[in-house]
Amino acid sequence: MSKLVAVLALGAGLSSAHLQPAVSREGGNFNGAWSVELVTESGICDSRYSYSVSVQDGQVRLISSADRATMTGRVGTDGTVGLNVSNGSASGAASGRLEARSGSGTWKVSPLCSGRWTARRQTTRTAQAE
Template sequence: MLKSSVVALGLCAALLATPQSSAAEERSFNGTWSVQLVTESGLCDSRYTVALAITGGDVRVASAGEGGATVSGRIGPDGNVGLTVRHGSTSGAASGRLQANSGSGTWNVSALCSGRWTAQRRSTRVAQAD
């Protein structure tokens, strides 16, 4: 359970970026994204996938079944990604960049694990949380 919670943190973190952005530019990233984390070092599972929803540059977990993690941060108008993810007392961070329908970057959860992430847009519609 700890491993999957830590990986969920890292995965969600994969998507705090430039907070100054225009609503029109942020909308270009709106939708539901499938994000895959690959662990390159540490105690986490080797791969983990989560659905994230982006609305107006704000990011949230798209499914309530993602282990209770919360995501904070934004997608900048140029696609820069910077997020903080919390699950209980554990937190993680991610950075990278989104393009029109894909993205990539790096993530880490304290000293527990780290790796890289990739994202694919699944829909321009935002999924509702369960």
């Protein structure tokens, strides 16, 4: 069960709301790697999970996962997010919103546990030769 919740944390910021490429209101896009933290507020799940997901043209995929969980989701053009995750007989859902650099929302693995998630865009630094 904790692996399902961990995968839910990975994808918590990600949705099937819109089919267009994910673009923020500021004109940027949501493509790239995101760090997601899930905090359990009620139920029997572990208290906290931290993972990474990748967004590419609105499609979401796990960057790191050590189990057999599956995830479907998209990020909408307005940042609206939604996600469905399953692992064996357990399943869960998450929803919320991404902004240009961060996001937040809620998740639930019914009836076992629920909570909130936050996401931060990972930055890539490149070295420049002089």
